[in-house]
Amino acid sequence: MSVKITVPATSANIGIGYDCLGMAVTLYSHFTFDRADELTITGCPEEFQNADNLVYQSFCAALYHWGEKPFPVSIHIDSHIPVARGLGSSSTCTVAGIMGAAALTGRIVGRAEAVSIATMMEGHPDNVAPAIMGSLVCSFTPEGELPRCIRYEVERGLHFVTVIPPYEVKTEDARKVVPQEVSLHDAVWQMGRISGLTRGLETGDAELIAAACEDRIQEPYRRALIPDYDEVRRICLQGGALTMWISGSGSTLMAVTNDGLIAESLRARIAQSFPAFDVHVLDCDPRGVRIQLL
Numbered sequence: 001m002s003v004k005i006t007v008p009a010t011s012a013n014i015g016i017g018y019d020c021l022g023m024a025v026t027l028y029s030h031f032t033f034d035r036a037d038e039l040t041i042t043g044c045p046e047e048f049q050n051a052d053n054l055v056y057q058s059f060c061a062a063l064y065h066w067g068e069k070p071f072p073v074s075i076h077i078d079s080h081i082p083v084a085r086g087l088g089s090s091s092t093c094t095v096a097g098i099m100g101a102a103a104l105t106g107r108i109v110g111r112a113e114a115v116s117i118a119t120m121m122e123g124h125p126d127n128v129a130p131a132i133m134g135s136l137v138c139s140f141t142p143e144g145e146l147p148r149c150i151r152y153e154v155e156r157g158l159h160f161v162t163v164i165p166p167y168e169v170k171t172e173d174a175r176k177v178v179p180q181e182v183s184l185h186d187a188v189w190q191m192g193r194i195s196g197l198t199r200g201l202e203t204g205d206a207e208l209i210a211a212a213c214e215d216r217i218q219e220p221y222r223r224a225l226i227p228d229y230d231e232v233r234r235i236c237l238q239g240g241a242l243t244m245w246i247s248g249s250g251s252t253l254m255a256v257t258n259d260g261l262i263a264e265s266l267r268a269r270i271a272q273s274f275p276a277f278d279v280h281v282l283d284c285d286p287r288g289v290r291i292q293l294l
């Protein structure tokens with residue numbers, strides 16, 4: 001029996017919600033698992049075709065977590081999510097490993113358990129929670145407890161113009177430029193806006209989305225890691241986007257509009273100015289991870 005796990009890309013932070021907000025979008029990676037005589041991994045760059053592969057590591061960690069011994073598998077990866085661009089490729093691997101292990105051993109896993117195992121592996125829940133649950137998720141972890149996830153529906157008329165530069169930004173490097181302390185004034189600034197932005201995305205309130213999405217914690221520092229940030233932002237906002245944020249830790253930039261024609265026009269305009277970039281118009285994925293038996 002083969003098992004196919006499909007995991008959506010995620011845009012963590014949504015600008016204002018550093019390490020706590022994230023949204024699943026309609027770009028996917030597919031992972032097919034089979035029991036095998038020895039470990040084989042295909043479909044990904046050669047550097048990942050070994051036992052250190054994050055999917056396999058997550059597969060083994062999940063089995064250990066359930067008190068089971070790892071066993072050899074073949075894993076085939078068909079990913080449409082670029083690596084180290086801020087679209088949660090590492091989370092797709094983590095989530096796929098857990099769900100592949102569960103499916104091959106006939107285990108039923110609920111969202112809370114999957115998010116909790118995946119958060120232990122990833123360190124923060126903002127990508128893995130929406131990758132598992134779909135939609136927009138705000139998460140936090142009370143001291144010594146499991147992560148709590150609040151899931152919001154996202155207005156179906158919102159479109160996300162996703163601008164993917166040809167260069168990487170490693171999450172590890174992008175975390176180093178974020179200051180460890182914020183002022184009380186900036187903390188208050190963020191709190192009001194995170195509430196405003198989640199409500200804006202839920203209701204499609206364009207004015208609220210535009211007003212609330214202005215981050216002071218990470219974006220002012222990380223924009224310097226993305227040489228084309230200013231120009232892409234200028235094109236998007238002048239072209240009628242409601243706002244634009246750095247997706248995860250970058251380098252992807254994501255602009256929001258409630259007008260499908262503006263989304264398409266922005267995609268074409270950016271593709272013309274930046275021919276080496278990939279540009280997609282994505283929607284919010286409301287479902288999260290899927291499991292198929294083949």
Ligand SMILES: Nc1ncnc2c1ncn2[C@@H]1O[C@H](COP(=O)(O)OP(=O)(O)O)[C@@H](O)[C@H]1O
Pocket residue numbers: 044045048053054055077079082083084085086087088089090091093169170171172248249
């Ligand atoms: N197909 C894959 N197989 C194994 N590991 C992968 C794969 N895709 C991504 N990764 C892991 O995820 C890392 C990228 O994660 P990160 O820098 O957090 O960026 P992002 O998650 O935004 O793409 C890679 O360096 C690699 O370790």
Ligand SMILES: N[C@@H](CCOP(=O)(O)O)C(=O)O
Pocket residue numbers: 010012013018019020085086087088089090124126127171174175247248249250
């Ligand atoms: N909250 C994290 C999210 C990193 O997401 P990724 O998709 O870039 O791995 C951060 O901002 O560092």
